Amino acid sequence: ALAYSPWTISYPAPSTLNPLNAIYGPWHDVDPSVPPFGTVAFGTFGTAPNRFFVYNFCSVPMFQCNDTLFTGQIILFEGTNIIETNIGEKRLCPTWNSQAAIHGLQDSTGTVAVIVPGRNFPEVWTAFNEGTRFTPNGNSYDITSVPYAPVPFAVGGLVWKDENGLEVGSGFDVTVNPDSTTQYIATLASCGFSSDTLTITVGSVAAELFATNISCASSNDGSVLADPVGNFPPYNYVWIDASGDTLQVNSSSSSDSLINITSGTYLVTITDSGGCVSSYNITVGSNPFNAAFTISPALICFNDEVSFTNNSEGDNLSYNWLFGDGTSSDLENASHIYDAPGTYEVQLVISGQAGCIDTVTQQLQVYPNILPGFSVSDAPYCVGNEISFTDVSVGNAGLWEWDFGDGTTSTVQNPTHTYSVPDTFLVHLTVTDNFCGQGEFSTFIVVNTIPTPQLREDTILCTNEPLILSANAAGTSYLWSTGDTSPTISVPAPEETTNYSVIVDNYGCIGTDSVLISIDCVFGLPSAFSPNGDGKNDLLHPLGSLLSDYQMIIYNRWGQEVYNRRTNNLLEGWDGQLNGEPQEMGVYVFIINATFVSGESFSKTGNITLVR
Structure with missing residues (x-):
């Protein structure tokens, strides 16, 4: 007694090095000498030959882990020799002896032991509110689980202490003589302590x-x-x-x-x-009396319903809401719809008993709904030309959805677009505000074709030859370099090489073309030809693209006319024969009378040599 156990828990049971003829209920290391001490008590109850002996541990500190407490009880039943253990709380002490503990029985020789499975050395285990019964069976015991049912009992009698912990007596009655108001505590030891307190007031009126x-x-x-x-x-x-x-x-x-x-x-x-x-x-003291409220939603758009939630403190309150636009409410929690965007001062006045009044004011902003719109770059709008669209929406736009009316779309704020065909297109913008809803705006634009005038190829004319030029392109207006404004013009051939141009305007879409007119009335006749049937120089005829017709007369050296013909086919001419007979080689005389397309007449005489 009053000393440490000489045995260390180092061997599994059975072992002669462990306590002999012992009940391990459980065997582990506790220390009732340190706070909070706990209670270790025992007692015999009942009437022979059916008495039972109780050994009780109540909230006893574990060795070295003094904040970890053990509560348990061993009961020995007279006559049946049954042994029960009731473990209320068996925790681990991680810093001592590898947390060793054994739960069971060992005989006087150290050679026979009945151990609860899983609870022998060196196994680590815990238990809470469990009962175990050891029932004799020949030279051994059977182990069964039973309900946790410790025997409640008190140990000792009443102990009286003053408020300073000084013991002043025991038993049911004590006599004290305080000289000042003092508190006394009566304690009855058990598994835990039952106590009551009595205060004696001296020299005062409680x-x-x-x-x-x-x-x-x-x-x-x-x-x-x-x-x-x-x-x-x-x-x-x-x-x-x-x-x-x-x-x-x-x-x-x-x-x-x-x-x-x-x-x-x-x-x-x-x-x-x-x-x-x-x-x-x-x-x-003063009871809380404060006016307070919250506003929702946090972001308020035009035509939104605004909720005002009362969070005031006070009893038996009445309410007066002033919404800042001339309207009010006397409800505890109010709602309101503002009929115009703007900044409003909202005031809540609360009134309570005893004339209590408090006021709180908050400012709120009602944002306008988005006002959609866009502008288009200046007309004209022509096929193939880039058109710019600029968002001019009023608000806080954050998302743009464009539809250009030709099956194409865009999501940029300020897009450009090129149309590939002429038509009237409906351009539509849906714009989403970062705060307040959506808006839509549409407008029509007319896209026209750029004219492609096609004048004649560059041409050579004779002086005063009539010249007709046509733009060959549809448009709403025409402007020629001559100042004319009709689709087709007729002008005399210029006296010198001149460039004619036309500008065709189709609702502002402009197309241009030009032609170079050169002045050169050309006439020529070869000095010789060879009508030998080889396909080269077989026919004598004038050279010149500007002749409208001509007459050619041919004489041989004796003055005989061998050819005379007028034609407008410049490819016709003399084949070197007369009446189907080839003429001899030699020099012949020709006379040419020609008319140019300008109407100008022309005559020429000269020699031509026929060779074969």
Whole structure:
């Protein structure tokens, strides 16, 4: 006793090095010598030959882990030799002896042991609120689980201590002589401690004190009450405020109160019929009384319903909401729809009992819904030309959806687009505001074709030859380099090489073309030809693309006419024969009378040589 166990838990049972003829219920290391100590107790209960012996551990500190407590009980039953263990709380001490513990029985020789499975050395285990029964069976025991049912019992008698922990007596009655108000505690040891407290008041008047707070900081509806708990009436009361002013003096056989006061600390002095005097401070506080509210939604758009939620503190409140646009409400929680965007001051006035009033104001912003719109780059709008679209929406646009009316779309804020065909297109913009909804805007644009005028190829003309030029392109207006404004013009051939141009305007879409007119009335006749049938120079005819017709007369050297013909086919001519007979080689005389396409006549005489 009063010493440490000589055995260390180092061997599994059975073992001669472990305690012999022992009940391990369980065997582990505890230390009842350190706070909070716990209770180790035992006792015998019942009547022979059916008594039972109880060995009890209640909240005993584990060795080295003193904050870890063990509660358990071993019960030995007389007559049956049954042994039960009730483990209420068996935890681990990780810092001592590898957390070793054994739960079971070992005989006097150390060669036979009955151990609960899983609870032999070196196994680590815990248990809570469990019962185990060891029932004799020949030279051994059977192990079964039973409900946790420890035997409750008290150990020792009542122990009395004062408020400083000094023991002043034991038993059911003690006599004390306090010289001041003292508290006494009566304790009965068991598994845990049962206790009660008694306060003896010396030389004072004990009283219960009550205070009623004022409704708000500006009100005076507070009150205090003192109610003596002794039995020595009548009582004299003197009430004094924090400034030392006496507010009320009264005599009563029971309680007394002070009403209609503001917040603060009040002193009441009570004198009973026995001459005992006590003074108490009683504090009257102020109940919370504050106007407060929240607004939702956080972002408010035009035509949205706004909710105002009252969060005020106070009792028996009435409400007056002022929404800042001339309207109001007396509901506890209000809602409102503003009829115009803008900034509004919202005020909540709360009224309570005792004339309490408080006001709170918040500012809210009602945002306008988005006003969609876009502009288009200046006309004209022509096929193949880039057109710019500029978002001019009013608001906080964050998303753009363009439809150009030809099956193409865009999501950029300011897109460009090129149309491939002429038509009237409906351009549509859907714009989404970062705050307040969506808006749509549309407009028609007319896309026209760029004219492609095609004048004649560059041409050679004779002087004064008539010239007709046509733009060959549809348009709404024409402007020639001559100043003419019709689709087709007729002008005399210029006296010198001249460039003619036309500008065709199709609703602002412009197309141009030009032609170079050269002046050169050309006439020529070969000096010789060879009508030998080889396909080269077989036919004598004039050279010149500007002739309208000509007459060619051929004479041989004897003055005989061998050819005379007028034609407008410049490819016709003399084949070197007369009446189907080839003419001899030699020099021949020709006379040419020609007319140019300009109407100008021309004559020429000369020689031509026929060779074969």
